[in-house]
Amino acid sequence: MMLGKTAGGLFWMFRYLERAENTARLLEAGWRIALTRSSNSENEWRSIVTTAGMNVGYEEKFDSYTAANVINYLLRDKDNPSSVMATLDQARSNARMVRTALSSEVWEATNECWMSIKAELARPVSERNLHDVLMAIRFRTSVVRGALHGTMLRNDIFCFSRLGTFIERADNTARILDVKYYVLLPSAAYVGSNIDNAQWEVILRSVSAEQSFRWLYTGSISPMMIADFMILDRRMPRSLAFCYNEIGENLRLLEETYGTRQPCQDQSDAICKLMRGHTVESIFQHGLHEFLGEFVKDTTALSSAIEQNFRFYG
């Protein structure tokens, strides 16, 4: 037996933790490309902020995209309700709310994550200490994940936590691809310039996949390979297919636990089936931008169906 509110709290706690981690990865990728100076860095920072979905708020406050402003806006700006700090505040509030459902290790890891990042972000982050701060965010959120895997029962509590993680991750990967979809179009492949290589690299880096991509694909790299890897490759833990596989599995476990099938499961299965029916070629034929737009929309709809079906709110 689990309160609807508790299910909702777990779901959002893990969505927010995933979001904080993703924002840190994005900044890491942006920082990397700015360092190599292989492209127009103002454009890069703009696309980082756009991918994070914070461009409207940013532009209300700043006239131009500079490293210092973007870094501090994304990490700690009090005017940014989606900053890493605000996101971790939310994650911890939800964790406090569902404390009775968490093992003490998960709660303490979450609380320590919040305490240490709060201390790191108490003062403006300079370019000099950005790397350490981003490392700390990735490290602290990883400890929470480790505690979850190592200490929690595999029951409905676990399922709702995982659903939050993978809904957020699927949405994040799709947004990264959609902001950069134009550099992945086949026509871009023929350009083959350094600029495009840097663009591809930033995409892979923002999902921490540049290394695994290199392991799998040696020799000549095409944008189609990158799209295939990030959308359809089930070995890649941040690909859309991987995320949906996990979402489907956790919904199936909930069906088994509760003995009832919920409508959101049909929605999830439909999206899984759609992806299995696609090849990267057919996605490009369909239109990459269109495919990603529909995917984000479907994922949002699935998320609210989960919220309703499992009575997160009154």
Added chain:
Amino acid sequence: MKQNATFFDEMLATPGDVRDPYKVYFDWFENEDLKRLRRKSEDAEAFFRRIGITFNVYGQDEADERLIPFDIVPRIIAAREWAKLERGIEQRVRAINAFLYDIYHGQEILRAGRIPRELISGNEAFCPEMIGVNPPGGVYTHICGVDLVRTGEDDFFVLEDNVRTPSGVSYMLENRETMLQMFPELFTQLKVRPVSAYPQRLRRSLSDSAPASSPNDKPVVAVLTPGIHNSAYFEHAFLADQMGAELVESHDLQIVDGHVAMRTTQGYQIIDVLYRRVDDAYLDPLTFNPDSMLGVPGIMDVYRAGNITLANAPGTGIADDKALYSYLPDIIEFYTGEQAILKNVPTWRCSEPDALAHVLANLKDLVVKEVHGSGGYGMLVGPAASKKELAAFEKKLRAKPSNYIAQPTLSLSTVPILSKAGLAPRHVDLRPFVLVSPNKVEITPGGLTRVALKKGSLVVNSSQGGGTKDTWVLGD
């Protein structure tokens, strides 16, 4: 360690003369390295922060989470001392439950003229909605936290009965956990009675108080909290967790087929016992405060129909009323036929003209409290107040005398804390926790010792700079 002759110190009765219960501890302490102890003290603070045992202070701009300072020197109570407290507390709690039943039914005590009628009828803490209501199992105060102070070897006084929603039990449990981790060697040398069974006992006590008729196979217990912004939220979550009960807020609850039910991922689940950590006024907007966002509309109807146990019952506040407090010895005698085992602090009821005159004439020597107050807010500690504060308080007192009672400034006993210079005496009180079910009264051996960390201060409330200590009750 300096001794103040006017106060009873629980470790050193006279300088150099260590009292029995502290002998083993004192010897151990003498051989300890102060630096190591101070490091332990810092470890304890880090531990409390990590587990999040924090509280929010009302009236501060930033909703800051603060730690209640923890002192690593235990407060030690001998078996013989505890046995007397236990008897006294049980007597008091039984009398209070009999009084509450009477006051909401036949009102024999009023008819016998033992307490004045206007003390009840004109009292905000009296809950007319409870007249004629029979709480399941006949229990009104499932959980009490009786505040005791000590002034001498055999002198214990009850300061307050706390029969509404006493808090602090999570500190009793976490303080002990911390001490066990930090000083395991002490627990092998001393027979300290354990407190860790409290959550299981609470669970059983609440289950035993469940309504007789329930559609559930086993009683379903839930803890009702105002939410994560409440100052005691940690404790609410902690107790729910330890009992294996659900932690609910009012928006998780709904009345379904004449029962209180909580919204789960699979529909509504009927609750039998609600350990509510919200005040009466926020329980049911239909019956009490119509503006409350916290309550459950209609829950009082379910209660009156006998379909849910509310712990504690609504309307218990009348027994906690500070004006009524002075009648407790009479109440005990009336319902038990016995003399009160534990003493009451002499109390002047400012509603009475003679008493008011005395209080006004001696304000600088007295402690004056609001009759419905708690948490150390709105009280005057005469000896510690400035002339200006005294004058301001006098004005308030004259404007509404019935709102106040006054008591002599008690010479609270001291127990040493670990200060920069080593052991230093500080004033303490004690809140043991009492569980009442239809079958029995259980008192956990120990409780929350609150300590005024400021030298000379008599105010132990955490909201006013107090800290806590682990309380050790020794076995025979």
